[in-house]
Amino acid sequence: MGTCSEYIKNIFPSIDDDLKKYVEGVLENSADEFEDSEEIYDAIGAVLHEVSSDKTEEDIKSVCDDLLKMLRPDKDAKSNGGSLKILDGPIHLGSMAENQENNVEEIKSIWVQARDDSLKVDAKKLEKAQAKLQEKQEKRGKEIRVVAPPKLQTATASQVINKKESKLEAKGNNRAQDIRIENFDVAYGDRVLLQGADLTLAFGRRYGLVGRNGLGKSTMLNMISSGNLKIPSHISILHVEQEVIGDDTLAIDSVLECDTVRQNLLEKEKEISKAINEGSTDPDLNTQLSEVYAQLQNIEADKAPAKASIILAGLGFTTQMQQNPTKTFSGGWRMRLALARALFSRPDLLLLDEPTNMLDIKAIIWLENYLQNWPNTLLVVSHDRNFLDTVPTDILHLHSQRIESYRGNYEQFEKTKTEKLKNQQREYEAQLQQRQHVQEFIDRFRFNANRAALVQSKIKMLEKMPELKPIAKETEVVLRLPETEPLSPPILQLSEVTFRYNKDKVIFSDVNIGATMESRICIVGDNGAGKTTLLKIIMGILSPSAGTRHVHRNLKFGYFSQHHVDQLDMNVNSVELLQQQYPGKPIEEYRRQLGSFGVSGDLALQTVSSLSGGQKSRVAFASMCMGRPNFLVLDEPTNHLDIETIEALGKAINKYTGGVILVSHDERLIRMVTTELWHCSNGTVKSIEGGFDEYRKIVEQELEAVQAK
Known part of the structure; x- marks a missing residue:
């Protein structure tokens, strides 16, 4: 791990010590489980992006390639049977043989000493154990052979075509x-x-x-x-389902490119102007150029950049961000870019x-x-x-x-x-x-x-x-969260907390907030304001740069995020998934747990890959709650859930006897369950008096200010 630690410090000199320890912990604990650099990127890529604004996704993936080589040298030494052993010095085989001959009696005496019969191995038991071990190894071998890429199911459609x-x-x-x-x-x-x-x-x-x-x-x-x-x-038709591929194209240009008519006319105008400037004597060129200008005027091509900018600003892109290459944006922002392109192209x-x-x-x-x-x-x-x-x-x-x-x-x-x-x-x-x-x-x-x-x-x-x-x-959807025992306050407190990824990048400072077992808190704020970072500090995944975090010694967090849904093992069914995470329990208990989140019957035996997004979320909820947490931290829990399940989640949270902090954009759920709003904005976290209605007024005023510009 020493080599990895030094390498990370060299590549990311501004990395915070706590973040560095967190990354090292992930690498150390999961070193034997990483099969390729993609898995390392999934585990620590997000953190590395946050501490290096100047590095692209390709740069981070290259770092993950190097880390894999350090953690798993056996990946490059398969032909040699794994890691190589280097002897400290030369060995004289003749003297080794002579020593063994001289010490035969000494060696023999070890084995002829009288032993306690109770310590002797029962031959029949040994035979049975060896047979059982062999059977287990054969079974494991079969399992390894069976775990092939799952057969991907595909969708098909047919219809009756109207003859007319x-x-x-x-x-x-x-x-x-x-x-x-x-x-x-x-x-x-x-x-x-x-x-x-x-x-x-x-x-x-x-x-x-x-x-x-x-x-x-x-x-x-x-x-x-x-x-x-x-x-x-x-x-x-335009279907917004995939994020924009990152390259050197500026965000604003990526949107403008969608208007193919305008784009073709501009290219044609460039070609004709170039030909005229180079001295072409073709008399039709001036006529063609006039026609192109007339067409550009008809489609109001000069107003297109302003329209594109308004759409991008509405979706959260600042003026500076609109001038950044698409490759510098994360997946979530590229999806916003895809939506902007769709709205612009109409x-x-x-x-x-x-x-x-x-x-x-x-x-x-x-x-x-x-x-x-x-x-x-x-x-x-x-x-x-x-x-x-x-x-x-x-x-x-x-x-x-x-x-x-x-x-x-x-x-x-x-x-x-x-x-x-x-x-x-x-x-x-x-x-x-x-x-x-x-x-x-x-x-x-x-x-x-x-x-x-x-x-x-x-x-x-x-x-x-x-x-x-x-x-x-x-059938009515019912979700059942685990019962909890009451804890005496104080439960959770952040005092004068500051967090920064480096000296220049302060996420928030002077944060003073607390929660109890009765808390129903929603954290709101713009994307990038630090909502998820705050959740990680609350749970102790990240340590504050300054200030103190106090939690009750018996507090047990249950953490749900869409990232966890994406990390589910797609090759097993839901019952097997819970068996992997909580081994040693009866099958009925796993099925009962899944059933309490609406994953029952044959659905629990389908491979996770064949489930819809909402069904995967329910499996992730079942997994989280099987650990019987007494304080839930939910990061965007409604993504992919249907309306009935969101309603059921709201009812379950209201019945839950532990504390709840959530980040959500679902207005109905927020109004249904929360009693307190924490607003992440301008480098601090404050409680909003007046609840969601007051927050909505703040947001609408900000939007009006943006549109006025």
């Missing part, structure tokens, strides 16, 4: 702006997600696609964007999958306001209740392998759906009563000759009556 539209499409005469996908099926592997479904998207309307985790919402968006579900070819159909996951509350409020004026068709998958109440004009409800359309926002959808289900239930009960009444008449007069004609009439009426099915209600 097909003919128009073939002739190139289809100019319809509305999108109709009729009678289509979508499957993922062997599992049917949608069957005989219909989807109609009217031009200019904004649709929110909702439904439980794992039903196929994201898969359907992928099927539309990939062309597996056909829509008119003249309709442009496709006919914009597909967004959980756009609020990557945003702080300020950016979410800006996006809500921006999308309310979206001129084209929008289809968005979201579980942010406030976002769904603000943006969509229609709600598409995916359930029972079909899609139902409702006018209005999510609040109106809930009311309409509830009323609709009540009417269907009343209709079913009325028909059931009528059937019973008719059946009683038939049974009573079946053998009465005088009533034979009437009985036959009733039988035919019963056969023709449409058979209604009872309303299948969606």
